[in-house]
Amino acid sequence: MRKRLLSLAAALVAMAATMLVGPATPAAAAPLTKVLVFSKTAGFRHSSIPNGIAAIQALGSANGFTVTATEDAAQFTAANLAQYQVVVWLMTTGDVLDATQQTAFQNYIAAGGGYVGVHAAADTEYDWPWYGGLVGAWFSSHPAIQTAQVRVETPVNVSTAHLPSVWTRSDEWYNYRTNPRSAVRVLMNLNEASYTGGTMGDHPITWCQNYSGGRAWYTGLGHTEASYTDPNFTKMLLGGLQIAAGAVAADCSPVSQPVSGTTIKARANSKFVTVPGGGTGNLIASAATAGTLAERFDLVDLGSGNVALKSKVNGMYVCAENGGANPLIANRAAVGAWETFALVRNSDGTISLRAQANGKYVVAENAGAAALIANRAAIGAWEKFDQGS
Known part of the structure; x- marks a missing residue:
């Protein structure tokens, strides 16, 4: 009896200690230490592959991880893959692994391994559904290389937090x-109105996900050689490596709905264009934040x-009312000449709008203090706007 009482007392003491100390603190994520870069091609070969390898090696030197680059698919064995926290598929194309190598990579991911796909990694292994x-x-396709707007959809992520x-x-x-939106967390999407040749509407371009026991991060960016000397791009890529390795926590659960609509901010006063009164008022650049559908x-x-x-x-569609003589108002159910604007992309990254109704540019009148109106013959500071996500 005495022994049982002593055991019970010891258990109560242990329980009290646990209550005082609280639950055990989770172990910190292991740092990223070793990366394998795989760049085998069985189709189109990107000239930027050496630039990509060099950029990842530089990231490793600056951030304390080693990088092994290979195009040898025989490296895909259980024993060899186990030493790496991340395998980067750097602009791979076509059928690059045999069945045994595919199994080894699937098992690597199932054991908690990390995958980073860059650009043409999506042009790879079409007959391997698991890889898809x-x-x-x-x-599917691509237009010619051109400038476009990439909209950061998930800014609270180590791979996007530094980006505009x-x-x-x-x-x-x-x-x-x-x-892929239904299965991944979209980090960035393309504004298809900012370039020609987009076919998706809602157009994810960078994303992450938890997959089959491991972690995956992919970006469609990275075709050009210049990408790999762009600090914004390489910092984004570093974040992707850290997410895939599990070295930095990231919420990669799917979010079903894309960012709804775009914002327009006047350069004249750094205020967002808003539609007052639920659409009854004239457009004006007066909102400090884009917190409602009105912006x-x-x-x-x-x-x-x-x-x-x-x-x-x-x-309703925005109209240059009275052939442009009156301030802009969102009151039209269909698009005609008064609802049509030429989208001008200025060299400083801003946009301007020229009304088809009268050939005049939209202005944030009185440096944004008055309603927008299409009455200017040339583009100046008050006729420039920043398009947002």
Whole structure:
């Protein structure tokens, strides 16, 4: 009896200690220490592959991890892969692994391994459904290399936190066979109104996910050699490596809905254009934040460089009322000449809008203090706007 009482007392003491100390603190994530870069091609070969390898090696030198680069698929064995926290598929193309090597890589991911796919990693292993799920979506087509707006959709992520909300850059913009949004966390999407050749509408371009026991991060960026000396791009890539390795925590669970609409901010006063009164008032650049649908628009591509602006607050199109003589108002159910604007992309990254109704530019009148109106013959500071996500 005495022994049982002593045991019970000891148990109570231990329980009390646990209550005082609280639950055990989770172990810190293991740092990223070793990366394998795989760049075998069985189809198109990107000239930027050496640039990509060099950039990842430089990231390793600066951040304390070693990098092994290979194009030898025989490296895909259980024993060899186990030493790496991340395997980067750097612009791979075509069928690059045999069945045994595929099994080894699947088992590596199932054991908690990390995958980073860059650009043409989505143009790889079309006959391997498991890999299609890992990369998120397969390549379909691309237009010519050109400048486009990349919109940061998930800024609270180590691979995107350093980027502007709208990142304007030149690359080869992939269209994908399917939209991966339902299975991944979209980190960035493309504004298809900012370039020609986009076919997806909602167009994810960088994402992450937890997959089959491991972690995956993919970006469609990285075609150009210049990408790998761009600090914004290489810092994004470092974040992707850290996420895939599990070295930095990231919420990669899917979010079903894309960012709704775009914002327009006047350079004259750094205020967002808003549609007052649920659509009854004239457009004005007066909102300090884009916190409601009143500050969001669908930018509808009409072709030939023309767009229409559809207000998210009432579903009506913005009109240069009275042939441009009156301030802009969102009150039209259909697009005609008065609802059509030429979208001008200025060299400083801003946009300007020229009304088809009168050939005049939209101005944030009185440095944004008065309603927007299309009455200026040339572009100055008050006629420039930043397009956001």
